Amino acid sequence: MDDTTTALVTGANKGIGYAVAAGLAARGMTVLIGARDAGLGEKAAASLRDAGHDARAVPLDVTDPAAVRDAARHVAAATGRLDVLVNNAGISGGAGHLPDEADMDVVHRVFDTNLYGVIRVTNAMLPLLRRAPAGRIVNVSSGTSSMAAMTDPGHYFWDTPASAAYPASKAALNMLTIQYAKRLRDTGILVNAAAPGACATDFVLDFTRLTGRTIERTAEQGAAVAIRLATLGEDGPTGGFFDDDGPVPW
Template sequence: MDDTTKTALVTGANKGIGYAIAQGLAERGMTVLIGARDPGLGEKAAASLRDVGHDARAVTLDVTDPASVTAAAQQVTEQTGRLDVLVNNAGISGGPVNPPDEADLDVVRRVFDTNLFGVIRVTNAMLPLLRQAPAGRIVNISSGTSSMAAMTDPGHYFWNTAASAAYPASKAALNMLTIQYAKQLRDTPILVNAAAPGACATDFTAEFTRVTGRTTDRTAEQGAAIAIRLATLDESGPTGGFFDDDGPVPW
């Protein structure tokens, strides 16, 4: 890796949308770091990208474990000495049904620990490297289900989805966290945005499909496109926004 090659870390990148994001960034010439809880799965994913000529490396990273996050930051520093892009993709659903009046608070805590607190842990650990980058980019993978405008619109299909105290709430909190990081970093070259990849045919949505019967033929690569776009914004790009394929998503 020469001094001009950008480095990107994608959490939860051994499969699904995370892998597609890593692949897309690698295709754009970046060194990609595959963040994964399971070292074997992370290495397998990285090897598949190396097999087609990309510079990909596995980083063991459990976003819910502070020691793992600290070790991952040290590994990134030692392996590449730089970080230009951080994509906070790792996330869990907590299951398709979590009605507020029956919410299992242990499940809700686990969802928030990964989807919100995990983003804070990883971002703060990687910020020293991102601050050194000429044009750091942070992309938080959110969800269209976090849009309060959509959820409260009788004309939107989210109006008829089951109420949940876990996943949509955690992603709405992530949107606000995105704004707060962008606010704090607005006097730096770092741009911070949230992406809504849309429902894709991945393992993540399989349980939702089983329970709701709602299917999708949207691919992980299609879902990854908006994250890749936000990760490669030029200096005039937005910060503190929430975007999908069509542009800004109503909060």
Template sequence: MTTKTALVTGANKGIGHAIARGLAGRGMTVLLGARDPGLGERAAARLRDAGHDARALPLDVTDPASVAAAAGLVAAATGRLDVLVNNAGISGDPVHPPDEADLGVVRRVFDTNLFGVIRVTNAVLPLLRAAPAGRIVNVSSGTASMTAMTDPDHYFWNTAASAAYPASKAALNMLTIQYAKRLRGTGILVNAAAPGACATDFTAEFTRATGRTTDRTAEQGAAIAIRLATLDDGGPTGGFFDDAGPVPW
């Protein structure tokens, strides 16, 4: 088997779909994880219509049974996994001040953005180990940078305080480091990507809340995740990157 297989969670639209399309364009068989099987199949069909090998994979990262079933389907179909992109994420409430936090909302955000990454990664890790050179990319956010958040000269300094989304992505960055430490010497590289604010349905929530707009496309946002998913042997691991290179923690 020479064709690489990639799994992208939350791949039915937005940056996730752009990542799936970019990896498929590089000759990979791409599995599009999506909570809604219908939306996942329609997204996969769009890629197949463009001549790519794309398959829908029902996957709810918050549901252990769904994650286990998805891992079983991948194992039965390919016996290995070359690339995992943990893209599925939710914002909960874009503006969620810590002193007014609804812990139910915070838990839901962490359940998808952090615990979901652990569930999926652990479920498919044996398949990544079976690949010659596995790659794991966790889609994080520039809002996870504590350096940027505490820099008066950075625009994040003036964004509203939030206990949910930025905190979950900062935790995801630390989780990325811990997986990289654990997998040293295995050939599996683990990195976090900051795609930047893109004009997608996801970012529309932030636009409404903050008034900050962007004309950055999903394809532009996907580029760094694609780059990290296709690193050569000897590439970085345990890092946090955007288009310009390493992002300060």
């Protein structure tokens, strides 16, 4: 990867997404800050520019097909290609989505962002990724999507309340990652899912209330695995699910 490499990170105005964008910018990439709120996206991009990096804001609501198409046109006009796509934008839907009591409107919104949004953005950006010499797609998943962990009485996920929303959407995202990897295996584009772990960001407030766990992991620590997958060499894996320690059991 050289200093002409361009990366788009969705949901990048704060939290893990911002940390991923900052990490990629520190590696010399031009970073496009995808954010639903244009003002917050520009603020995040400005903070990276103040640090000496090439960062630009791209208004992007992953649930809005027209906004996704506009973002793809913006990227094409600005850079002509896309080397790295990090699908980070995601929502938890809040707490309390027991499968037998689920609010289907909330479940739909979670899947619309966490799964369907990834399809919208990836498909819109694929023509630009195909122009890159070594395209990389990273889907930010979650350790809560691991069926192995959820069904292991020795894992702390065993005692977390059941949910029809967030973990289910991320498990579906893992399978989607595999399907994109299959589809693109002959193109040189590597597609992987990352489990950043629970980090001390606004996103995990519901998780901490449900589990009583104190979260000390930083957004920068959580971003490390996504950054690693975004900068894989040509012999890197594809269709995998990884955290800091390596492959995560499905």
